[in-house]
Amino acid sequence: MAYRRISPEAADILQHYLLNQPCVSAVKVYERNQDAAICYIGKREDIILILQRFSFQMVSASEYVWRNSGRQLNRRYKEKIIQKVILRMGSKLFLPAPLRDVFIVCKSMKYICKGICTFWKRKIEVSVLDGTAIAVSLLRGNIGTAGSVMFLLGIGEVLEEWTHKKSVNDLARSMSLNIGRVWVLTDGKEILADADEIRKGDSVVVRMGSVIPFDGVVIGGTGEVNQAALTGEALPVSRESGGFVYAGTALEAGELVIRVTETSGSNKYEKIVRMIEESERLKSSAESRAAHLADRLAPYTLLGAGVVYMLTRNAQKALSVLMVDFSCALKLAMPIAVLSAIREAGMHRITVKGGRFLEKVAEADTIILDKTGTITRAHPTIAKIVPFNSRSQEELLGIAACLEEHFPHSMARAVVREAQKRGIDHEEKHSKVEYIVAHGISSMVNDSRVIIGSYHFVFEDEGCQIPEGMRQRFEELPEEYSHLYLAVEGRLAAVICIEDPLREEAADVIASLKKSGFQKVVMMTGDSERTARSVALKAGVDEYYSEVLPEDKAAFVEKEKAEEKTVIMVGDGMNDSPALSVADAGIAISDGAQLAREIADITVDADHLSGLVDLKSISDRLAVRIQKNYFSIIGINSLLILLGAGGLIQPTVSAFVHNASTLAISLNSMKNLLD
Numbered sequence: 001m002a003y004r005r006i007s008p009e010a011a012d013i014l015q016h017y018l019l020n021q022p023c024v025s026a027v028k029v030y031e032r033n034q035d036a037a038i039c040y041i042g043k044r045e046d047i048i049l050i051l052q053r054f055s056f057q058m059v060s061a062s063e064y065v066w067r068n069s070g071r072q073l074n075r076r077y078k079e080k081i082i083q084k085v086i087l088r089m090g091s092k093l094f095l096p097a098p099l100r101d102v103f104i105v106c107k108s109m110k111y112i113c114k115g116i117c118t119f120w121k122r123k124i125e126v127s128v129l130d131g132t133a134i135a136v137s138l139l140r141g142n143i144g145t146a147g148s149v150m151f152l153l154g155i156g157e158v159l160e161e162w163t164h165k166k167s168v169n170d171l172a173r174s175m176s177l178n179i180g181r182v183w184v185l186t187d188g189k190e191i192l193a194d195a196d197e198i199r200k201g202d203s204v205v206v207r208m209g210s211v212i213p214f215d216g217v218v219i220g221g222t223g224e225v226n227q228a229a230l231t232g233e234a235l236p237v238s239r240e241s242g243g244f245v246y247a248g249t250a251l252e253a254g255e256l257v258i259r260v261t262e263t264s265g266s267n268k269y270e271k272i273v274r275m276i277e278e279s280e281r282l283k284s285s286a287e288s289r290a291a292h293l294a295d296r297l298a299p300y301t302l303l304g305a306g307v308v309y310m311l312t313r314n315a316q317k318a319l320s321v322l323m324v325d326f327s328c329a330l331k332l333a334m335p336i337a338v339l340s341a342i343r344e345a346g347m348h349r350i351t352v353k354g355g356r357f358l359e360k361v362a363e364a365d366t367i368i369l370d371k372t373g374t375i376t377r378a379h380p381t382i383a384k385i386v387p388f389n390s391r392s393q394e395e396l397l398g399i400a401a402c403l404e405e406h407f408p409h410s411m412a413r414a415v416v417r418e419a420q421k422r423g424i425d426h427e428e429k430h431s432k433v434e435y436i437v438a439h440g441i442s443s444m445v446n447d448s449r450v451i452i453g454s455y456h457f458v459f460e461d462e463g464c465q466i467p468e469g470m471r472q473r474f475e476e477l478p479e480e481y482s483h484l485y486l487a488v489e490g491r492l493a494a495v496i497c498i499e500d501p502l503r504e505e506a507a508d509v510i511a512s513l514k515k516s517g518f519q520k521v522v523m524m525t526g527d528s529e530r531t532a533r534s535v536a537l538k539a540g541v542d543e544y545y546s547e548v549l550p551e552d553k554a555a556f557v558e559k560e561k562a563e564e565k566t567v568i569m570v571g572d573g574m575n576d577s578p579a580l581s582v583a584d585a586g587i588a589i590s591d592g593a594q595l596a597r598e599i600a601d602i603t604v605d606a607d608h609l610s611g612l613v614d615l616k617s618i619s620d621r622l623a624v625r626i627q628k629n630y631f632s633i634i635g636i637n638s639l640l641i642l643l644g645a646g647g648l649i650q651p652t653v654s655a656f657v658h659n660a661s662t663l664a665i666s667l668n669s670m671k672n673l674l675d
Contacts, residue, residue, distance in 0.1 A: 007031065008071040014054065021050050031071070077162035081155065088151050104147040108134045111150065128302065140315055148652045152659050182206075182213050183406075185257055192405075198260055206256045207406055211248060215262035218243045223254030226599065250599065252577075308645045317647050333629050333662070337669035341622040344672050348614045349590070349605035357601040360585040362619035363566045367518050367612075368557065368579065369510075370571035371525035371532065372411070372482070373589055374609070375539050376500045380411060382418040383481050384497040388470050389488075396494040398424045400452055400486050403441045411484060414498055440485075451487050454526065456547075458485040458492070466492050482527060505609055506539045512613045516620070520565075524548050524556065526575065553579035570604075570612065587612070614674065621673040629665055636661045 011031035018027040018038060023046055026039040040047045091100050115131020130153060137146035184193045185203040195213055198204065203219065206212050212225070224236040227249045236252045239245055245258060309318035338355035345352050352358055369375050385393040401419035404412035440453015442462075451462055458464045464487040466474050474492070477483060481497035503509075510521055523544040525532050532546035545556070553569070557579050560567045569576070569583035580586030580600045588600035604611035640658055643649045649657070 008075055012071055017054055018050070023047065023050075073162075073165060077158060077165075080158050080162075084151070084154055084158065100147075101143045104143050104150070105138065107150055108138060108146055111153070132302065132305075136315055136318070145650075145652055149655050152652070152655045155659070200260055200262070202260045204258050204260060206251050206258060208251055208253050208255065211250050212245050212256075212258065214247050214258070214260045216245060216258035216260045218245060218256050219259045220257030221255045223256045224252045226250040226252050304641060304645075312645075312647075314647065317645055330633055333633065333665045333669050334626060336666050337622065337625050337629060340670045341618055341625075341673060344674065345602075345615060345618055347672075348611055348618075348674075349608070350611050350615050350618075351590075351603040352615075353601050357585040358619045358622055360566060361568060361602075361615055362623045364568045364584065365517070365519040366522065366560050366565045367513060367520070367568040367570065368522045368524055368553070368583070369541070370553075370576050371523055371527060371535055372500055373572035374570055375503060375506050375510075375523060375535060375541075377503055379417075380414045380482070380498045380500045382414055382496060383499040384478065386473065386477060386495045386497065388467050388473065388492045388494055391493065393494075394422060394424050396486060397422065397496075399445055399450060399488075400484070400494070400496060402445065403443055403450065403452055406441075411482070411498055415484070415496065445488075448489050452484060455483065455485060458487050462487070462490070464490050464492055479530060482531065502535060502538050503609055509609045509613055510540050512610075513616065516613065516616045518616075522556075524553050524579075550575040550578045554582050557582050587615075618673050625669065625673065629669060632661075632665055 008031060011029040014036065015027050015029045018024050018029075018036070021040075023040050023042045024038060025041060027036060029036045038047060091103060095103065111127070111134050112131045115128045115135075118127045118131075130149075134146050134149055137143070137149065181192050182195050182198060183190045183205040184198065185205050190205055198214065204213065204216070206223075208223070218239050218241055220241060222238070222240040225239050225245055226236045227246065239256060245256065247262070305318045309315060312318075335355075338358065341358055342352045342355065345358075372380070382397075385397055387393060387396055397415070397419050401416045401424065404415040440451055440457040442449065442451040444450070451458060451464070464485075470492070474495075477495055478497060482500050484496040484498060485492060486494040486496065513521055520543065521541045523532070523536050523539065523541040525535075525544075525546055526548060527546060529546045532544050536544035545552070548556075553571075553576065557567050557569055561582075561584070566584050568585050568587060569579045570587040570589070571577075571580060572589035576588075577599050580588065585602060586600040587602045587604055590603050590605050602615065604615065637658065640649070640654055644654045
């Protein structure tokens with residue numbers, strides 16, 4: 001390469017290019033020495049050919065890729081630490097003693113003023129302890145000691161800030177929006193397009209149950225938008241023409257046409273970073289307890305230093321006590337432990353939106369699993385199409401796919417995939433599509449009213465009839481399949497039989513969940529009693545409920561919570577959203593409905609239901625790590641206070657060991673919890 005040391009941007013572009021190659025599973029690029037470690041599948045010659053084809057001029061990546069990769073952040077903080085060390089050593093070697101003393105005194109004003117301001121507000125926090133220790137050292141003429149203390153405090157501050165920002169940014173990247181295709185309104189027609197092709201000023205259509213892909217202004221339609229993930233608002237907000245909507249929020253009801261004002265992924269990313277840093281609702285109670293305990297202990301440290309001085313009349317011993325506080329370690333190690341656990345969950349393709357939810361998973365004793373797409377495979381397939389009129393199977397499937405492609409549900413995707421497999425062109429021939437949660441879809445196709453959905457929706461709500469002479473065919477429908485009913489102008493047109501087989505790992509996962517501490521594993525489904533009973537027996541759940549509506553699932557969660565149970569809900573559809581909202585922790589399947597994923601507190605990979613077991617293990621081990629951190633922090637710092645009060649260590653040694661132990665505990669908190 002032509003570079004002596006490639007830039008962070010160039011390193012990220014190279015990494016982005018390699019990760020997009022089908023044969024590459026993992027990449028790490030080292031920009032300082034222009035090396036890359038590549039894990040790949042296949043022949044060595046193939047990866048060499050890929051590298052030969054690469055050039056920075058030919059390959060580009062969006063600004064979002066390199067702006068938020070974390071590489072620039074790491075370089076910035078490394079350089080900060082290097083600068084501090086060079087400045088410290090340079091002042092000792094080259095500055096005359098009088099000038100060095102003046103420099104230290106001037107620098108100390110920052111710490112002393114901060115301590116005074118904090119004390120003036122009637123608070124006794126770490127800044128008061130630091131300011132007091134530095135001021136006492138200066139008054140006693142120990143300017144070198146004051147300089148060493150400030151150097152150690154400065155290094156500690158940089159390391160703490162770096163560790164925290166890195167943890168937050170790693171988490172934010174795992175939660176960033178990832179939307180593949182969107183509906184674009186062009187010349188009055190809706191066209192399905194890649195999200196990467198959307199530009200500022202384009203108009204996109206968002207329907208109920210979908211995540212809003214870009215920031216924009218509403219130019220058509222009305223809807224109720226759930227902004228909880230960004231603003232913390234409990235209730236959805238109404239949006240109509242002229243209103244502004246944000247990327248990553250979910251449309252709970254209605255339909256919106258949005259003029260895009262911002263396409264950069266960094267916009268969403270920055271909002272997530274702020275959410276993680278500011279949102280108290282995401283913090284675990286362990287983090288909150290640590291922060292409150294840290295604030296309460298600071299006055300006692302100051303009081304202890306005063307008592308030591310009164311008893312010994314030795315300022316050096318009192319300073320050694322002042323150099324130790326519990327606050328730094330408690331306020332840093334606990335959040336880092338939680339953020340690192342969330343990052344590790346991301347490595348297992350589990351997205352967790354806050355430490356509070358890991359804590360709830362660790363405490364949970366009841367877990368409720370939806371059947372379709374959760375206990376059964378996430379990709380159901382069409383087994384059979386049974387016509388009830390003179391139209392062909394292909395024509396009926398095309399009508400069904402035309403309606404279903406607008407809604408991200410596992411059964412809807414099965415219909416669309418089958419149409420594509422058979423090469424059926426299901427162009428848009430319908431008017432506005434209406435979706436009724438947990439029931440079905442209705443629209444007008446070629447001036448005929450068409451509905452598709454459940455038995456309850458088609459026959460009971462809509463009052464559709466079975467054509468004359470077709471009753472026996474209807475009663476002979478194969479019972480081993482789930483049924484999707486298509487009706488035209490009030491008469492049954494077809495029944496689509498969907499094969500929804502049990503996941504191979506489902507029984508083992510449920511058995512593991514029971515062993516991990518769940519006292520009750522429940523399955524709930526809208527399917528018939530016959531189908532539910534069969535799946536429940538194979539899966540090994542404790543209880544099952546069939547033919548339930550969304551409100552029934554939510555009511556069951558509320559009933560369990562009223563009995564003082566901690567309840568986890570796992571689902572993938574829009575009909576699971578009410579239960580996901582009211583559960584102590586809602587878990588969505590990654591390829592389920594976007595609304596379910598947005599409302600849920602945790603998302604697990606659809607390909608591996610065993611992620612639930614990994615999630616439980618991470619949560620349980622995080623609880624153990626937090627307890628160990630408490631004992632370590634209190635034990636080490638208490639020992640330092642006793643050694644300082646006994647005159648066995650100097651203030652600089654006390655400060656060094658305190659900062660070193662804080663960093664060591666924090667680094668240990670960043671280790672993976674699972675083997």
